[in-house]
Amino acid sequence: MKSIFVKLSVLALALSGVSCASGPNAQTGAVVGGLGGAALGGIIGHQSGRGLEGAAIGGALGAVGGNAVGNAQDQRNYNNYYRPQPRPYYGY
Numbered sequence: 001m002k003s004i005f006v007k008l009s010v011l012a013l014a015l016s017g018v019s020c021a022s023g024p025n026a027q028t029g030a031v032v033g034g035l036g037g038a039a040l041g042g043i044i045g046h047q048s049g050r051g052l053e054g055a056a057i058g059g060a061l062g063a064v065g066g067n068a069v070g071n072a073q074d075q076r077n078y079n080n081y082y083r084p085q086p087r088p089y090y091g092y
Contacts, residue, residue, distance in 0.1 A: 007053075007057075023070065023071060023073075023074030024074065025070035025071070025073040025074045025077070026067050026070035026071040026073075026074055027067075027070065028070055029066035029067055029068075029069050029070025029071070029073075030063045030064075030066050030067035030070065031063075031066070032066050033062040033063050033064070033065050033066020033067065033069070034059045034060075034062050034063035034066065035059070035062070036062050036066075037058040037059050037060070037061050037062015037063065037065070037066075038055045038056075038058050038059030038062065039055075039058075040058050040062070041054040041055045041056070041057055041058015041059060041061075041062070042054055042055035042058065044058070045057075045058070
């Protein structure tokens, strides 16, 4: 029972961190990372006889990682396109 509570707590904490970054690339990265992580975790977990547990853990970790990568891309896009550029100084 204690083991299930710890796993659910870790999963809830990971999913709450995903919702912090909400740019378009962050959302897409979370979905793609979650699906890829679930697939890979299911395959790895199936080898040890715990496919569903592996898919859940892989999906959560993949979603967090994909969100982080997508959020970094959103920040880069903001800095390159939307942030005001400094005016050139001509020495007047």
